[in-house]
Amino acid sequence: MSAATSPVEVRHLIGGEWTGSAEAERRNPARSDELVANLAVGTASDVEAALSAATDAFRAWRNTAPPARGAILGRAAELLASRSAEVSQALCAEEGKTLAEATGEVTRATDILRFHAGEGWRLKGETIPSSVPGTSIYTVKEPLGVVALITPWNFPIAIPTWKLAPALVAGNCVVMKPAAITPLSVQLLAECLLEAGLPAGVLNIVNGSGSVVGEALVHDPRVAAISFTGSTDVGMRINEIGSARLARVQLEMGGKNALVVLDDADPDIAAGVAAAGGWALTGQACTATSRVICTPGIHDAFVEALAAKASDFAPGDGQEAGVNMGPVVSESQLETDKNYIAIGRDEGAELVTGGAVASGQLFEPTIFAGVTASMRIASEEIFGPVISVLAVDDLDAAIGLANDSNYGLTGGIVTNDLRAAMRFADEAEVGVVKINRPTTGVDLNAPFGGIKRSSSDTFREQGSVAVDFYTRLKSVYIGV
Numbered sequence: 350m351s352a353a354t355s356p357v358e359v360r361h362l363i364g365g366e367w368t369g370s371a372e373a374e375r376r377n378p379a380r381s382d383e384l385v386a387n388l389a390v391g392t393a394s395d396v397e398a399a400l401s402a403a404t405d406a407f408r409a410w411r412n413t414a415p416p417a418r419g420a421i422l423g424r425a426a427e428l429l430a431s432r433s434a435e436v437s438q439a440l441c442a443e444e445g446k447t448l449a450e451a452t453g454e455v456t457r458a459t460d461i462l463r464f465h466a467g468e469g470w471r472l473k474g475e476t477i478p479s480s481v482p483g484t485s486i487y488t489v490k491e492p493l494g495v496v497a498l499i500t501p502w503n504f505p506i507a508i509p510t511w512k513l514a515p516a517l518v519a520g521n522c523v524v525m526k527p528a529a530i531t532p533l534s535v536q537l538l539a540e541c542l543l544e545a546g547l548p549a550g551v552l553n554i555v556n557g558s559g560s561v562v563g564e565a566l567v568h569d570p571r572v573a574a575i576s577f578t579g580s581t582d583v584g585m586r587i588n589e590i591g592s593a594r595l596a597r598v599q600l601e602m603g604g605k606n607a608l609v610v611l612d613d614a615d616p617d618i619a620a621g622v623a624a625a626g627g628w629a630l631t632g633q634a635c636t637a638t639s640r641v642i643c644t645p646g647i648h649d650a651f652v653e654a655l656a657a658k659a660s661d662f663a664p665g666d667g668q669e670a671g672v673n674m675g676p677v678v679s680e681s682q683l684e685t686d687k688n689y690i691a692i693g694r695d696e697g698a699e700l701v702t703g704g705a706v707a708s709g710q711l712f713e714p715t716i717f718a719g720v721t722a723s724m725r726i727a728s729e730e731i732f733g734p735v736i737s738v739l740a741v742d743d744l745d746a747a748i749g750l751a752n753d754s755n756y757g758l759t760g761g762i763v764t765n766d767l768r769a770a771m772r773f774a775d776e777a778e779v780g781v782v783k784i785n786r787p788t789t790g791v792d793l794n795a796p797f798g799g800i801k802r803s804s805s806d807t808f809r810e811q812g813s814v815a816v817d818f819y820t821r822l823k824s825v826y827i828g829v
């Protein structure tokens with residue numbers, strides 16, 4: 350076991366200064382005696398100060414050449430890469446995911462910064478022929494102004510980075526509210542950006558609760574756009590408030606992602622895909638596999654193969670070698686997981702394996718079989734390592750059941766039947782389709798987002814299109 354490091358002071362970043370004093374604590378979810386960070390807790394006046402700093406910094410930042418803005422992201426990427434071991438350790442300690450998962454996430458953040466550094470060279474408009482002789486028309490992508498970024502705890506550095514990088518390269522100033530329980534990774538990212546030359550006030554961070562800091566941001570008329578990732582309930586509320594004053598709102602929310610397994614699949618391969626999607630990251634991914642829909646010829650063999658994989662996912666301290674599933678992030682999420690086990694049992698589902706707390710906040714990888722569409726465990730997001738298996742007669746029924754959800758984030762199919770796979774890709778009501786791959790895990794250069802109650806379904810995140818949310822098109826006519 351690696352030694353506990355001394356706690357870090359996590360503060361607000363306002364106008365280039367670190368402010369606030371410690372008022373709350375974050376403990377390692379795998380080791381309740383390890384204090385990871387002392388946290389400043391923001392108030393409405395901190396939000397006020399951050400918004401005025403961002404507003405003041407906007408003109409100079411938008412007038413900075415886009416490649417120069419990108420160059421700062423590029424330098425920050427190299428600084429983050431050079432601190433990868435330290436940042437991964439901090440992420441592992443504050444969120445609980447395994448060191449391998451945390452290291453992968455920090456590498457992801459580094460690559461996102463590198464990718465968007467290059468976007469500084471590519472913020473292109475177009476020329477359009479005019480109906481009037483001697484007139485030219487061209488478009489420019491303008492930044493929106495001050496944008497608010499509100500993020501969840503499950504990817505403490507990747508999600509903030511995939512919002513920050515396109516926002517900044519496009520010339521916006523940012524006020525960010527990280528998840529209250531995992532703000533340390535964002536502070537370390539911000540240190541890299543400041544050291545890379547990001548001017549004071551361009552990025553501001555206010556830590557604290559959604560009900561105080563988040564609400565203040567969402568209501569403020571100086572905030573031109575809000576990009577939010579989190580639960581559907583909170584997202585719907587933010588949308589109501591932001592849209593009412595015509596702020597641009599981007600929401601990435603919950604999921605109830607289905608994986609269809611067809612008769613022709615190899616049960617062991619299918620179980621591997623389901624286990625990686627459902628249990629890695631402790632099931633705490635918006636893209637996690639939470640429903641597996643099996644056709645009759647493979648159902649029993651699949652359940653048996655999946656149950657056999659559960660021992661590979663014994664939960665433990667994510668900093669210890671060989672552990673590949675960390676603890677549940679918080680006591681309240683643990684209560685949610687336990688509650689859904691009780692709900693599943695009461696609904697008459699068969700608990701095949703797991704369903705219990707191993708110790709502390711360690712929760713066993715869980716399989717429910719005999720789940721039917723009307724059960725709550727088949728329709729509500731749990732956000733824990735719980736896979737519900739549902740049986741159907743054929744591909745038609747599988748697609749129908751996969752689409753029978755209020756959510757529509759990711760969906761997968763395991764099959765070697767190309768025709769079936771392509772039909773699923775065509776008909777799945779989701780934003781991301783995975784054929785023979787886990788429903789989790791996305792490439793940073795491909796558009797990401799969902800439909801239905803998973804997403805505002807307007808602008809996608811990630812890839813080159815990410816910048817669209819953070820820019821507006823202006824059409825300029827020139828007569829000579």
Ligand code: NAP
Nearest residue numbers: 500501502528529558559563564579580583601602603635
């Ligand atoms: P959450 O409870 O909705 O919180 C997300 C963020 O919103 C946090 O920073 C939170 O602050 C803040 N917030 C809470 N109430 C607010 C309000 N009234 N106004 C403004 N901000 C407010 O979500 P979570 O528990 O952190 O994360 C889990 C959820 O995120 C799951 O539903 C998951 O599916 C979703 N998620 C979606 C994606 C995606 O891309 N679709 C990716 C990852 C996670 P606090 O820190 O005080 O709670």
Ligand code: MG
Nearest residue numbers: 501502579580
């Ligand atoms: Mg929450």
